[in-house]
Amino acid sequence: MADDRTRTDPEPIAVRIQIEDLRVDTVVGVYASERHVEQTLWLSIAFEYDASEAVAVDQFERAIDYDSLSGALTKFIQQGKFQLIETAASASCEYLLAHYPMAWVEVAVSKPSALERAETVKAIKRLSRESDSLP
Numbered sequence: 001m002a003d004d005r006t007r008t009d010p011e012p013i014a015v016r017i018q019i020e021d022l023r024v025d026t027v028v029g030v031y032a033s034e035r036h037v038e039q040t041l042w043l044s045i046a047f048e049y050d051a052s053e054a055v056a057v058d059q060f061e062r063a064i065d066y067d068s069l070s071g072a073l074t075k076f077i078q079q080g081k082f083q084l085i086e087t088a089a090s091a092s093c094e095y096l097l098a099h100y101p102m103a104w105v106e107v108a109v110s111k112p113s114a115l116e117r118a119e120t121v122k123a124i125k126r127l128s129r130e131s132d133s134l135p
Helices: 032-036 052-057 066-080 085-099
Strands: 014-026 039-050 104-111 121-128
Touching: 014 066, 039 066, 039 085, 066 085, 085 104, 085 121
Parallel strands: none
Antiparallel strands: 014 039, 039 104, 104 121
16 A cells, blocks of 8 residues: 555645737727727737646646637627726726636737727736736
8 A cells, every 4th residue: 555645645736827919809998989890909919727637638628728718809899898908807807817727917908099099009917826917
């Protein structure tokens, strides 16, 4: 019989995944003129998860499917019809943590049409399972 005191569980393999510039066309904005037309948002998502099982067996089924994740998040943003990009970023983090086994997630929502004199305006939110927000 093996001695449980000498057996060690393998260290978790924390992997950070980044999805850059996911295009989402949706209704977003506070002005009446913005509530009747879709605008383009660009999302960048970073998250960390324990990929130990996926790495050990090199199987897609054990990993977070980021194609499925990006499709689900796109639908979530489109259905939300948010007024503020700040709300879109925060709600996206909450949605992702509720539906995927992530240690933390960071979502940046960029709205290129927000200011005429700027390339884009960006709201960034980071959320972890251990706390409401990380610095």
